[in-house]
Amino acid sequence: MKKRQIGMLLCAAAAAIALAGCGSGKTKTEDTKAGQESSKETGKESSQAAAGGDVVIKVFSNLPDRTSGQGLIEQMLFDQYMEKNPNVKIQVEALDDESYKTKFKAYASGSDMPDLVNAWGQPSFLDEVIDAGLLAELNPADYKDYGFIQGALDGFSKDGKLYGLARNTDVMAFYYNKSMFEKYGVKVPETYDDLLAAVNTFKAAGVIPVSMDGSDKWPLSIYINALYQQYNGSSSSKEIREAVKTGDYSNEAWTKSLDQLKKSIDAGIFQTGFETTDYATSMNLFTNGQAAMYYMGSWEMSMATNENIPEEIRNNIGVFNMPAVEGGKGTKTDLTAWNGGGHAVTANSKVKAEAIKLLNYMYQPENWSKLCWEKGVCMSAQNFSQYLTGKETALQLEFVDKVNHATSISGVTFNDLGTNQFKTVSEDASVEFAIGQLTAKDFTDKLAGAMKK
Template identity: 65%
Template sequence: MKKKILSVLVALTVVASLTACSSKKAENSDNNNQKNPSTTTIKVFSNQTDRKTGQGLIEQTLFDNYMKENPNVKIEVEALDDEAYKTKFKAYASGNSLPDLVNAWGQPSFLNEVIDAGILAELNKDDYKDYGFIDGSLEGFSKDGKLYGLPRNTDVMAFYYNKAIFKKNGWEVPKTYADLITLAGKIKAKGLIPCSMDGSDKWPLSIFMNDLVAKLEGDYKTEYRKSIESGDFSNPSYKKAAELLQEAVKAGLFQSGFETSDYGTSLNLFANGQAAMYYMGSWEMSMATNPDVIPEVRDNIGVFMMPVVDGGKGKVTDIAAWNGGGYAVTANSKVKDEAIKLLNYMFKQDNWSKLAWENGVCMSAQDYSAYLTGKETAPQKAFTDIVTGSTSITGVTFNDLGTSEFKSLSEDLSQMLAIGSIKPDEFIKNLEEATK
């Protein structure tokens, strides 16, 4: 949704004319008698299109509050869905016309090239010592010891499941990957989609494999980076993860045509009760408070992690998690100082972190323990337990560890692998080629 706000910057100095109509005289007289304060307009480019629920609600609430507290500031928001956002971001960047405050991802595939191009303003790291950011959360927005943005979330990839459907049919949460595949057959036999998958955007498929490698290898985040840097994906766990993805597709774990199902479509399949499970990140925990989700689903959402793989070294507590989306200020912004003030305001105590938690939207990248009440939704409690009980986290997933070109190629390969147009050996070979 694009929100248009007209910014008035011209001080009215019109002298009343004897030939003007009386109403015009009165208007100009009023303008002459009032000193009009200057207005600062901050333009925001966001990937949060829904301004009434989820993270878009929190973002808009903070903007509205900031404008109330700073009446001489106007905030204009342009919002697009992720893929359209990234496309227009490139167009804005190439034309040196980026808005003042932008959404950014703390991942090398997105941020490194943007930083190297001098597009983002450097932030003062010392300003955030008391903001409660969790250990390591600022690393994704840093390069060469300098900070260029702030993360908003701790993101965890997991399976959402409909507890009512599971209970009705006597199904249990799968403990192993083999159990998950067996469960898929049982769910299909009941005429339901076992697990909704956003295959059109491709990155969930890459993360699915990344998640599997964690179950095969355990704590492997350092090795992921080495593989990207060296172009060596000869570790057998990469091929095994590719085989397991194909096994899931052959077993019918995902919906028919998943490769053309986009984010919204795959979400709706679960939210409308057509799918028993949904593989997606913790940022969708807001389904449990979203009035647009049918009550039969909204009130029965459970969460479980990727199950362990028989013979794998990893535990169920070796999780796919990272600090992803956040915000940055553009270096050439004409209102850069004011945009940084807005950014800092968003992440002060009792702002983003508190509002996001109280509304059941997501887990902040800041310490939110002070806001725990014991009355949280089931997904909130589940994800909090998952993170606090984790034995390792993957960090940034392999598709986002390289260049933007590697990201595009590796995610294309993940989709091709999933639909069976390439074999696991070809996937590995082409993945290695993509790093060169």
């Protein structure tokens, strides 16, 4: 793929409604002032580091696998930083997403919050954290040459102030086993009816059609969001935000999306017990050949290079978007995508200046962005066009092509658009609906009620 094409990818993402406008809203004078205040606040600490004093930076990460994927890249950068700065020691505590969020709350209520933490640039996570004064303000001017794509830092900004940096451009889609599709004569679904036909074929052959991580709940919420996009097309992002804000879920696309999900589950689209299947198990069902498809994000594109996955699997992984639904306004080029996870520095860190230096080092374009692309791990939230190798995996190129040709992009999905309470209620409701404990009306009533509390 030519560099110009990757440039088009980033332009497409920039033009999309969900990823538009990354300015912090601060003037140059305000940026300078913020930088000066930050320097004064951490002057003693910086002097100690400059004098060669030992500095211990504690990191809390949601990337527990340090041997592959983004966890490997994060650890590589930490190791490089310590090699360049012998007086700095980086201590990492890493947990899976849900365990991470639980312990983050515990840290937040105490005084021992680690110095550099993972943060999600979504209202459900970040708003309360910022309002509680837990994150250090960053100087936007420091990142003017970092190549963040337009809109990438919006989720980490509030009231014109910047509190974190985005790691990736995340795209949700169906991974599929090409050789398994060929074996059973299944074509890549163009429509949702095609997908349901594929479900019937794989079920008849004793193969799990789509592996679903139901235990973590958010994948099911995103699935509903993606179906909504297919029913209402490019206007979906605005409509969904308005629904969460007002509590008005009268748009028939909600009912249609929920009905389609229920019809799919009744047809056996997911594995038995999907509601209690965790992230690792659902992924293993796909990577060991028990499932023909796997619904997950682009951050798992490194499956194609992960040598722990059997070669016949990793060499035959493709990806497709949520298919178009009958009578819907959307198309298969409407993308469920956003800039989500990232890193932030805690406000009360005793080594704040050094933690910010580490953060800034990680996100220098030749570090995170370059390594992630060259290792086939993910699409960063920065312009990675200059790091093309000509050895990209087919999965990398497929995801790039999808963003490049997206007719609309969802932005943050409904479950993350409200408060933390709303997130909990909406994701619980997604699972409860999926297993038949709620009707479609019960589901939307729960969402409406959650924002009124």
